[in-house]
Amino acid sequence: SYVLTQPPSVSVAPGQTARITCGGNNIGSKSVHWYQQKPGQAPVLVVYDDSDRPSGIPERFSGSNSGNTATLTISRVEAGDEADYYCQVWDSRVVFGGGTKLTVL
Amino acid sequence: EVQLVESGGGLVQPGGSLRLSCAASGFTFSSYSMNWVRQAPGKGLEWVSYISSSSSTIYYADSVKGRFTISRDNAKNSLYLQMNSLRAEDTAVYYCARDRKSGYLDYWGQGTLVTVSS
Numbered sequence: 001s002y003v004l005t006q007p008p009s010v011s012v013a014p015g016q017t018a019r020i021t022c023g024g025n026n027i028g029s030k031s032v033h034w035y036q037q038k039p040g041q042a043p044v045l046v047v048y049d050d051s052d053r054p055s056g057i058p059e060r061f062s063g064s065n066s067g068n069t070a071t072l073t074i075s076r077v078e079a080g081d082e083a084d085y086y087c088q089v090w091d092s093r094v095v096f097g098g099g100t101k102l103t104v105l
Numbered sequence: 106e107v108q109l110v111e112s113g114g115g116l117v118q119p120g121g122s123l124r125l126s127c128a129a130s131g132f133t134f135s136s137y138s139m140n141w142v143r144q145a146p147g148k149g150l151e152w153v154s155y156i157s158s159s160s161s162t163i164y165y166a167d168s169v170k171g172r173f174t175i176s177r178d179n180a181k182n183s184l185y186l187q188m189n190s191l192r193a194e195d196t197a198v199y200y201c202a203r204d205r206k207s208g209y210l211d212y213w214g215q216g217t218l219v220t221v222s223s
Contacts, residue, residue: 031207031208031209032139033207033208033209033210035126035150035210037150042126042200042213042214042215042216043142043150043200044213045209045210045211045215048205048207048211049209054211077143084149086149088150088208088209088210089208090207090208090209092164093152093155093164093166094142094152094155094208094210095138095152096142096149096151097149097151098149098154099149099150
């Protein structure tokens with residue numbers, strides 16, 4: 001089965017740029033989607049199809065995907081961005097990465 | 106406004122059964138595939154099951170295959186998950202989520218907690 005690998009944690013100071021990676025075998029050939037989940041809340045889609053944003057998601061959230069790594073980039077990080085982030089692909093079924101806890105210092 | 110509201114969670118003994126429901130509104134339910142996703146306490150997201158808009162295609166995670174059954178009633182705008190032979194490791198918040206063609210889940214319910222314990 002297809003495996004997605006994320007770093008357990010990423011820390012960044014407010015106003016800086018956070019990059020959260022998602023590794024998978026030839027993931028560049030797949031569409032990658034990203035979700036934000038804050039404590040006690042349901043996940044929220046923040047990027048789909050590698051780099052598209054749903055309506056209402058700030059432009060600070062962007063995505064890229066190439067080779068064996070997809071990346072979620074959050075520019076000008078704010079305290080409110082502190083959350084768990086999950087990448088996801090479809091590989092005959094929904095596959096999630098293990099999640100990355102973003103800490104805003 | 107798209108809304109997904111899960112219900113049916115609760116405390117059940119190991120080996121017991123539970124049926125979860127997800128009531129959909131604000132969109133044409135019969136046009137969309139749906140999923141169940143769960144999250145054990147303090148853990149990550151785990152996909153559980155998928156059902157196509159017409160129920161013609163169904164998938165299950167290996168961890169629940171043979172024990173869980175996904176179904177839907179398009180006339181009632183509802184999605185279901187029948188869970189049998191429940192185990193302690195099935196303890197989780199269960200979310201229903203709407204599926205889009207390229208495989209992403211664009212709307213999620215608030216979740217319902219299932220606790221399997223004696």
